Amino acid sequence: MLIGLVLILVVWIGAGWAMVAVAGPFKPSGVFIDIGGGRKMRLVCAGPPAGPTPTVWMEPGAFGLAADFAAIQQKLTAKGIRSCAYDRAGMGWSDPGPKPRDAAAIADDLAKLIAASGEKGPFILMGHSMAGLYVRLYAGRHPEQVAGLVLIEATTPEQIDNPNTQKFIGAFTSLSKVAAVSASVGTTLPLYWTAGDRIGLPPQGSAEKRHAYVSGRHARTAAEEVGNWERSAREAAAAPPYDPDWPVSVIVVDRGEGDRPGDARRAPERAAKHGTFEAVKGASHTTILGMTYGDSAVRGVEFVLAHLKSPGA
Template sequence: MRVLVVLTLILAGAWGAAAVAAEVAGRRHAPRGDLVDIGGRRLRLVCEGPRSAAPTVWLEAGAFSGAADFAAIQMALTGKGVRSCAYDRAGLGYSDPGPRPRDGAAIVGDLEQLIGASGEPGPFVFVGHSMAGLYLRLFAARNPQQVAGLVLLDAATPEMVEMPEAQRFLGRFLTMARIGAVAGTLGLTKPLYLVGDPIGLPPAGKTEKRHGFVSGRQSRNALAEVESWRSAARQAAASGPPSDRWPVALLTAGPRSPERSAWHDARRAAAPAHALFDNIDAADHRTMLGLTHAGRVAAAIVHVRDLAGQSPFTTSVSGRPPHSVHEPS
C-alpha cells in the first residue's frame, strides 16, 4: 500500500512539474511565424530565409505536428541562403481547427488558400515527410503550375497504403491515435513535456514540439487526420501518378531490412523514372528531420531546386548517376 501511495505521489509530482514547465515555456517563448487568415480561420506560417528569384521551399509535415518538425531543416536552408516556409495544418500546433473530415481534399484546400494568402510567389519546391506524401501528390495534380520540384522524406504513397503491411500499420496507428486523443483531452500527456523531442530540434522547434505533445486539441485534430488517411490515399491515387515534368528526390532513412526494403521498393515503384534517391543509413523516420541530418536533407532540397526547369535530370542528390527504380540503393 505504501508503495502504491509513493508511486501515485511521484506520478502526480511529474504531472504537476510538466504542467508548470509547459505553462512557463508557453509564456516565455512565443511561437515563430505569423497567423495567416484563410477565410475566417488562421493557420500558423513560418517563413525564413532571404527572398530571391529561385523557388521558395514549401514544407509539409507528417502526422501530429507541423512547422516545429522542420525547424532544423529551415535553419540549414537559411544558412544556405534559401527561403523556406512551413506551417501548421488546421487544428495542429498553433493553427485554428478546420471543418471535418480532415482528408486530403480538405488539407489541400487549406494549403491552396494559405499559399494564396501568404504573398509568397510560386512555383515552389515542395518537401513532404511521411503521410504528407499523400497530400503533396494531390496538391501537385491540382496545381501543377505551382510546382518546381518535389522532395519526399520517407514519404507515403497511395500505392503503399494498399499494401497489407501498411493496412496493419494503419490499424495500429489509428488505435494509438485514439488513445492519445483521450489521454490528451484528460491532460494525461502533460509529463511528455519533460521527455524532450524525438527528432533532435533546435531550441525554438523543441519548445513548439513539446507544446504539441501536451495539447489535447492537437491530439484530437491529429486523430481526425489519421481517421481520413485511407480517404486521402484514394484521393491521391485518383489524381494520377507524379508528373515527369519536375525534378523529384526520394530520401529514406535507416539501414536496409526486409520490412524497410519493401517500403523503399514501393516508393521507388511509384516515383517517376528520373527520380533521384538517397538513403540516410544513420537516421530513422523521425531523426532524419533533426539537427544531425538537416544538412544532408537541405543539400538534397537545394539540389532539386537547382534542377528546377532543367530536363532531363541527370545527376543524383549525392552527385552520383541516378539509380534506376529497379536497382538497389
C-alpha cells in the same frame, strides 16, 4: 486501490503542469494568415525574400507542425534558400478547419494559405511521412504551383493496398486515439521535456514541438487525420500522377533492407526524368528532420534546383 490510483494520476498531471509552468511564457514563431472566413493559419517562412530560386514549401507528417522543419529551414537559410512551413488546421497554433480532416480538406486549406500569404510559386514541395499523400493531391490539383519534389520517408497512395500497410494503419490509428485521450486529460504533461522533441530541433523549434506534444487539441486533430489515412490515400491515388518533368528527390532511413525493387516510396523518383534516392544511415523516422541528419533534405533540395537549371529540365 482506486483512490490510490486517482491520487497518483493527480500528482502525475500536477507535476506535468509544474514542468510546463517552469518553462515560462512562450511565443510561437511566424505569422498568422487569414485564409478566409475568419480562420487563421500559422506560417513560418525563413531565408531571403522570394526570388528566381523556388521557395521550398514544407508539409509535416502525422502529429507534425511547422516546427518539425525548423532544423531544415535553418540549414536551407544558410544556403540562401527560402522555405515556408505551416501548421495544418487544428494543429499547433492554427485555427480548426472543416471536417473530415482528410487530404482533400488539407489541400483546400493549403491552396487558400498560399494564395493569402503572397508567396509566389512554383514551389519545391517537401513532404514528410503521411504528408506524402497531401503533397500528391495538392500537386495533382495545382501542377502550375510545382517545380519539383523532396519526399522524406513519405507515404505514397500506392502503398494503401499492401497488407503490411493496412496492418500498420490499424495499429497507428489505435495508438493515435490513445495519444489524443492522453494529451486531452493531461497525462502527457510530465513528458514535456523528455519526449516532446524526438527530432533534434534548434531551441525555438524544440520548444514549439514540446508545446504541441502536450496539447490536447493538437493530438485530437492529429488522431483524426490518421483516422482518415485510407480515405486520404484514395483521394491522392485519384489525383493525376506527378509530372515526369518535375525533379524528384526521395529520402528514406537506411534500415539495412537494401534496395527493394518493389518499394512504393521510390515510385515518384523512378518515374521522374531526373530523380535521386538517398538512404540515410543512423537516422530514424523523426531524426531525419533534425540538426544531425537534416542535411540530407538540403541535398535533396539542391538536386532539384540543379536539375531545374539543367538543359531540358
